[in-house]
Structures are given as structure tokens and as C-alpha cells.
Amino acid sequence: MTTDTVAKESAVELPLNGGTVRMGAIAKGSGMVSPNMATMICLVTTDAAIHAEPLHALLRHAAHRSFNCISIDNDMSTSDTVLVLANGRSKNEIHPGEKDYRIFCDALTDFCQEMAKRLVRDAEGGTKCVEIFVEGAANEDGARRIARAIGNSQLCKTAFFGNDPNWGRFLCAAGYAGVDFDPTDINLWLDHVQLVRDGQVANYREEDAGAVMKQKEFRVRLSVGRGTGHAVYWASDLSYDYVRINAEYRT
Amino acid sequence: MTTDTVAKESAVELPLNGGTVRMGAIAKGSGMVSPNMATMICLVTTDAAIHAEPLHALLRHAAHRSFNCISIDNDMSTSDTVLVLANGRSKNEIHPGEKDYRIFCDALTDFCQEMAKRLVRDAEGGTKCVEIFVEGAANEDGARRIARAIGNSQLCKTAFFGNDPNWGRFLCAAGYAGVDFDPTDINLWLDHVQLVRDGQVANYREEDAGAVMKQKEFRVRLSVGRGTGHAVYWASDLSYDYVRINAEYRT
Numbered sequence: 075m076t077t078d079t080v081a082k083e084s085a086v087e088l089p090l091n092g093g094t095v096r097m098g099a100i101a102k103g104s105g106m107v108s109p110n111m112a113t114m115i116c117l118v119t120t121d122a123a124i125h126a127e128p129l130h131a132l133l134r135h136a137a138h139r140s141f142n143c144i145s146i147d148n149d150m151s152t153s154d155t156v157l158v159l160a161n162g163r164s165k166n167e168i169h170p171g172e173k174d175y176r177i178f179c180d181a182l183t184d185f186c187q188e189m190a191k192r193l194v195r196d197a198e199g200g201t202k203c204v205e206i207f208v209e210g211a212a213n214e215d216g217a218r219r220i221a222r223a224i225g226n227s228q229l230c231k232t233a234f235f236g237n238d239p240n241w242g243r244f245l246c247a248a249g250y251a252g253v254d255f256d257p258t259d260i261n262l263w264l265d266h267v268q269l270v271r272d273g274q275v276a277n278y279r280e281e282d283a284g285a286v287m288k289q290k291e292f293r294v295r296l297s298v299g300r301g302t303g304h305a306v307y308w309a310s311d312l313s314y315d316y317v318r319i320n321a322e323y324r325t
Numbered sequence: 326m327t328t329d330t331v332a333k334e335s336a337v338e339l340p341l342n343g344g345t346v347r348m349g350a351i352a353k354g355s356g357m358v359s360p361n362m363a364t365m366i367c368l369v370t371t372d373a374a375i376h377a378e379p380l381h382a383l384l385r386h387a388a389h390r391s392f393n394c395i396s397i398d399n400d401m402s403t404s405d406t407v408l409v410l411a412n413g414r415s416k417n418e419i420h421p422g423e424k425d426y427r428i429f430c431d432a433l434t435d436f437c438q439e440m441a442k443r444l445v446r447d448a449e450g451g452t453k454c455v456e457i458f459v460e461g462a463a464n465e466d467g468a469r470r471i472a473r474a475i476g477n478s479q480l481c482k483t484a485f486f487g488n489d490p491n492w493g494r495f496l497c498a499a500g501y502a503g504v505d506f507d508p509t510d511i512n513l514w515l516d517h518v519q520l521v522r523d524g525q526v527a528n529y530r531e532e533d534a535g536a537v538m539k540q541k542e543f544r545v546r547l548s549v550g551r552g553t554g555h556a557v558y559w560a561s562d563l564s565y566d567y568v569r570i571n572a573e574y575r576t
Contacts, residue, residue: 147478147479147480148399148477148478148479149478149479149480149494149497149498149501226399227398227399227400228398228399228400228479228563228567228571229398229400229571232567232568232571232572233571233572235568235572236571236572236573236574238572243400246400247400250400312479312568312572313568313572314565314568314569316479316483316568317483317486317563317564317565317567317568318565320479320480320483320484320487321483321484321486321487321489321563321564322487323487324487324489
């Protein structure tokens, strides 16, 4: 049994010094599916000539910034899987420390992020995919913890569903993320509309903020003024259909 | 603005060696309320003659096992407050190490648990109060982490709402709680109905399990066979009304 509603697949060509490298991916997942955890799987293939060990390191890097940065519900699965297979057919050898390695790393990360977003766009009962960008944290990990707290929050998710520019819920989730910052340093935007400036309510029109949230995709940007750490998360909303799908799927 | 629907207050008399001690409490809270976090507050009063320092220690003990063990949504508030005031009018002096101290400690904990349950019973959109009892963990903290994972899980909360004896969701949440146990040691009950025996699906009738979940209050009991650590948590369910209250409260 699956609640996926669209095929999630992608392919890119990557021009490197040594030639062209191809990457493809297919994924499934839109929530946890009962009674067995069918959950999420993504298979990435590439014809890059790269050894297993550096490829594994790159996949960890990419997954940490993509599949580990999405929230459909707050239910981590025990059986989520991301695999990458490289057959070397491009003959383009990629070694750690070289320029192509960094380009390949960025491309793999972007590619995984795109696939992760497709999972969120197909979330059970989801009506939108919200990008949560946190900057100005002391480090990347702190930024990610704040973004995750917002992305996992039931109250933020219902605010997303209700098109409600409820900055109080976003800041509250940031506050309980366990990351140190000064509330007076907070700046918050919904796309181009600034809701909070230096810890105070900014001068904005409620209808402008509401209009941003009515879009299928928009960005919550939160700056906490501590350092240069930044991270991004993608979250679906919490809708009546999420409850219906997960409470009444047997009936 | 508040979404509380019932007054939450309680009083008890406690016979101790030195005489009778009274305890009273009032509380508010049923979810986080926008745009400011009105959230939860509980005021406990007693006429016990106890110094501030041991009283504070007892309140921490009690709150850790009551107000910190409930899940309406997964949104911890930044402004939850529990206060205890003791005016000493009973003349009954309570000192650490004495028998009355332990009795008072247990009574305060029970009292706080009762108030905490009243908050859950009045949860936003909640239709039931589920007690999650975890036993057999290596220690109390591990048991509480498992209970919390189940109580906070959107998928378990929708299963509660849908009267769905979905043992897979309960075990999955236990699995991602970050506590070590062997799946083959798992036993799971809904009240008297055993769903999982030694890691295998037990011989039970689906309608019996469903009947347990149709009650306004029931108990999920999970045994993980590692030690003597146990803990309890109380959770509301996730309903259409929760989404309505938090997504459409302005309209």
C-alpha cells in the first residue's frame, strides 16, 4: 500500500573537466504507511568513476542536507533508505581533493535536495512545500536545529495550511530548538515580506503576508544574528486530509 | 484568547504524622494559542510548612513526571509555568529525609499528574486522553523517551483519533526514540488486549483492540524487556478539530 500520487524521478548531466557525468534518481514516499513502514526510498545512479568510500562520504554529505532535512510528519521511519550506485562508465575519475570532486559533491547535494522536495510536494494530505531557511546561527548544525523545529511543529504546519502568517509560532519553535540566540536579533521574512525586524513586529500588511502563504511554495527566512551558520529544511503542511489519510485509511 | 473549555482545579487533604496538609491547584492550557503563547500555567497551593528549597526540589520531581509528560501537540511552549506556594499554616513541618517528606512528595506528584491529565482531556480538538506506560527499560529516562516518542507522534495521534490499533506505528515510534532494546523482547497491550507478544503479533481480535481505542481513556502498555525503568506519558489525539482550531482560528 502506498499513498504516493506522482512518480518522483530525475536525471541530470554534469559537465566536468574529464567529460560528462550522468546522474539519475527515483524515489518513493509521502508519509509512513501502515501497518508496515513502507516509508521512503531513493535510488541514485551515476556513471561517474568514483570509488565506494568517497562516494559514500558524498552521499552522507548530500543526504544530511536533503533527505534528512524534510518533514512530512514528525515520524522518522526506521527503514528510510538512500542508495547511490556508480558504474564508472563515463570513465570520468573523481578523486577527493580535486575540483571535479567538489563540483560532483555540490551536484549530488542539489540533486538529492530536488528529490527530497519532490517527496515533500507529494506529502500525505499536503497542500504546499515550505522552504525554511535559517541563517546567522553560530554554526550549520544550530541553524538546522532551528529549521527542523519549525518544520516539525504541528502549530507551524497548521499555520502553513491555514495561510496564517503567524510569526509567533515560528519564533516559538525557534525558541525551543535549544540553540542560543538573542530575541532582539531576530529577523523574519515570508518571501519578500518582512514580519519581524530586530525582534520587533515589522511594518507589513497582513494581506501581503497572507498572499505569500497562499502559494504552493514559499520561503520562511529566519535570521538569528549570531554567526554565519545557515541551513535549509523543507516541510509540508498539516491538513484535514493528513488526518483523514492517517486516521481513516482502513474505512 | 484561550481555547480552554473546562475549569481545571483540584484540592486534596493529606493526612501526615504531624496532622493534615491541604493542597489545591488551578491550571489553564489546551494547546498553544496564537499570536502570543498563552499556553499552560498551573498554580499549586499548600498549607504545608516546608522550606523553599526542598519544596522546589519536590516540584521539579513532580513536574518532571506530570506536566513534562504530556503531549497535546509537539509544540513545547517557551512560557509554560508551574508554581507552588506553601504558607505553612498547617504547622506541619516537612523536612527532607523524613517519612512525611516522601508521602508529601508522592502526593504532590499524583496531584500534578491529575492536573496534567486534565490539561490533556481538554486538549484542542482532542477526543481522548491516552496513557502511555512504558516498562522494562534500562532506566526511567529511557522509558520516558520511548513514551514521549509515542505520545508526540503524529501517526500515533491520528491512530488514536481513528480508533486504529496500529501496533506498527507504536513500535516504530519506540524504535526511533533512541533507546536500545531488542525487538524480540517487545510486548504491547491496549488495556487488557495484548497485540504483540515477544516481538510477534499476538493472537487477538481486531474488534477487541478497536473497542479499547473507542474509549475516551485507555492505556498503551509497552514492555521492552531490558530492566526495571518505567515511565508514563499522557497524550491527546490528532483530529480534524485540531487542524480546524489551529489553521482557521482567525476566520
